[in-house]
Amino acid sequence: MRPQALIAEITHRCPLHCVYCSNPLAMQPRGDEMATDVWTRVFREAAALGALHVHLTGGEPVARPDLEELVRAARAANLYVNLITSGVGLSEGKLDALIDAGLDHLQLSFQDADEASANEFAGARAHARKLALAEIVRARQIGFTLNAVVHRQNLDRLDAIVAMAERLGADRLEIANVQYYGWAIENREKLMPTRRQLDACVAAVRTHQERLKGRMRIDFVPPDYYARYPKACMGGWGRSLMLIDPAGFVLPCHAAAVIPDLTFDNVQAHPLRWIWEESPAFQRFRGEDWMPEPCRSCDRRHEDFGGCRCQALLLTGNANATDPVCSLAPDRKLVDAVIARANAAGEEAAEWVYRIDPA
Amino acid sequence: MTPANIPRLARGCRLSEDPAQGWVLLIPEGVLRLSGPGPRILQRCDGSRSFADILRELGDEFAAPDAALVEAEAGAFLDRLVARRIVVVE
Numbered sequence: 001m002r003p004q005a006l007i008a009e010i011t012h013r014c015p016l017h018c019v020y021c022s023n024p025l026a027m028q029p030r031g032d033e034m035a036t037d038v039w040t041r042v043f044r045e046a047a048a049l050g051a052l053h054v055h056l057t058g059g060e061p062v063a064r065p066d067l068e069e070l071v072r073a074a075r076a077a078n079l080y081v082n083l084i085t086s087g088v089g090l091s092e093g094k095l096d097a098l099i100d101a102g103l104d105h106l107q108l109s110f111q112d113a114d115e116a117s118a119n120e121f122a123g124a125r126a127h128a129r130k131l132a133l134a135e136i137v138r139a140r141q142i143g144f145t146l147n148a149v150v151h152r153q154n155l156d157r158l159d160a161i162v163a164m165a166e167r168l169g170a171d172r173l174e175i176a177n178v179q180y181y182g183w184a185i186e187n188r189e190k191l192m193p194t195r196r197q198l199d200a201c202v203a204a205v206r207t208h209q210e211r212l213k214g215r216m217r218i219d220f221v222p223p224d225y226y227a228r229y230p231k232a233c234m235g236g237w238g239r240s241l242m243l244i245d246p247a248g249f250v251l252p253c254h255a256a257a258v259i260p261d262l263t264f265d266n267v268q269a270h271p272l273r274w275i276w277e278e279s280p281a282f283q284r285f286r287g288e289d290w291m292p293e294p295c296r297s298c299d300r301r302h303e304d305f306g307g308c309r310c311q312a313l314l315l316t317g318n319a320n321a322t323d324p325v326c327s328l329a330p331d332r333k334l335v336d337a338v339i340a341r342a343n344a345a346g347e348e349a350a351e352w353v354y355r356i357d358p359a
Numbered sequence: 360m361t362p363a364n365i366p367r368l369a370r371g372c373r374l375s376e377d378p379a380q381g382w383v384l385l386i387p388e389g390v391l392r393l394s395g396p397g398p399r400i401l402q403r404c405d406g407s408r409s410f411a412d413i414l415r416e417l418g419d420e421f422a423a424p425d426a427a428l429v430e431a432e433a434g435a436f437l438d439r440l441v442a443r444r445i446v447v448v449e
Contacts, residue, residue: 143371
C-alpha cells in the first residue's frame with residue numbers, strides 16, 4: 001500500500017478567518033513549525049514511499065518565507081507540486097519565483113462571487129486581491145484550479161461563481177460543499193444548505209459541466225449529510241493520503257486530531273515509512289477488522305470503508321461507529337435531525353464563529 | 360485527431376518517470392499510469408510536432424507493420440486525453 005499524495009500543512013498561520021476552515025480548532029503555533037531542511041527530507045521520504053503529488057497548504061502557505069525553497073525541494077524529490085492558497089500575500093514576483101522553482105499547479109480559493117459576502121465569510125478583505133492574482137495566474141504556464149466552497153449563504157449564487165471561474169480563465173473549478181469538521185462544525189447551522197438549494201445546485205452543476213465540456217472541468221463535492229451512503233473519506237483510512245501538520249505530526253486526514261484516543265507520531269522522531277506502514281494511528285482503522293455491523297457484512301464496505309471516522313466521532317462520540325450519514329447507520333437519526341432543522345422555517349443563528357490565528 | 364493537428368500537454372499536466380512506478384502522467388489531483396507506446400506518444404506532444412510527424416516518428420521507431428492501425432489507436436488515445444483537457448490541440 002503506497003500513498004498517492006502528501007498534504008503538507010506547512011503553517012497554520014493565515015490572514016483569512018474563514019468560517020468553515022478545515023484546520024483543527026487547536027492549531028500549531030509558529031514556534032513549532034518545522035524548518036526547511038526537515039520538510040526537504042520529508043518530501044524525499046514521501047516520494048520514496050510512492051507519493052507522486054504534494055499539496056502545499058496551510059493555513060496560508062505563502063506565509064512561509066521559505067516557500068520558494070520548499071517548492072524547489074518538493075520538485076527535486078520528483079513530486080508534482082500544487083500550491084493551495086488564498087492568494088493573499090502572493091505578489092506577481094513571488095509567483096514567478098515559485099514557477100521558476102518548479103510549481104506545477106495553483107489552486108486559488110474563492111469564498112463567493114459577490115465581494116461583500118466573500119469578505120464576510122473570509123473575515124478579511126481578500127476578494128479583490130484574489131481577482132487581481134487570478135488575472136496574473138491565467139497568463140502563466142501552470143495548471144490553475146479555482147476552488148469555491150459552497151453552503152447555505154452562497155449556494156443561490158452558484159451560477160455567478162461558475163461565470164466568475166470562466167471569466168478568470170481557470171482550467172478547473174472545484175465546487176465543494178462545506179464538510180463539517182474543524183471550524184465548520186462551529187457554524188453548522190448557518191452553513192447547512194436546504195434540500196431545495198441542494199437539488200438546484202446538483203442540477204446546475206450538471207448543466208454547467210455539459211456546457212463547459214472540453215473548456216473547463218468542474219469537480220463537485222456534495223454535502224454528505226444529504227447522502228444515502230457515506231463518502232469514502234480520504235479514499236479509506238491510511239490507504240492513499242497522508243497529512244503532515246506544521247509541527248511534523250502525521251495524520252490520515254485533516255480532522256483526525258479530534259479522535260481522543262489516537263496518538264500521532266512525528267516525522268522528527270520516526271521515519272515516515274514506519275509511520276505510514278506501522279504506526280498505531282495509521283493501523284487503527286485500516287482494513288475491516290475494526291468495523292462494527294452493519295459495515296462488517298455490508299457489500300459497500302470496499303467502496304466507502306465505513307465512511308468517515310472523524311464524522312462518526314463528532315456526531316456520535318464514538319470513532320468506531322458506522323458513519324451516521326449512512327442510511328443504514330443506527331445513528332442516522334442524528335443527521336436527520338440536523339437536516340430537519342436546516343429545512344424548517346425559523347430564525348438563523350446570529351453570529352459567525354471566525355477562525356482565529358495560532359500563536 | 361487529424362494529421363495536421365499539433366497536440367501538446369495542457370498546462371498543469373506533466374509526464375514523469377518514477378523509479379518504482381514507471382511512466383506516469385501527473386495531472387491536477389490525479390495520476391495516469393502509462394504503458395505500451397503511451398509515453399513515447401506523449402513525449403512528442405510538445406507543441407512543435409503535428410500528429411502526422413508523431414506517427415512518422417513512431418513508425419520509424421517501432422517499424423509497425425500496420426500504419427493505419429497505429430494511427431487509429433494513437434488518435435483514439437489522444438482524443439480521450441483531449442476530452443479530459445489533458446492534451447490540447449493547436
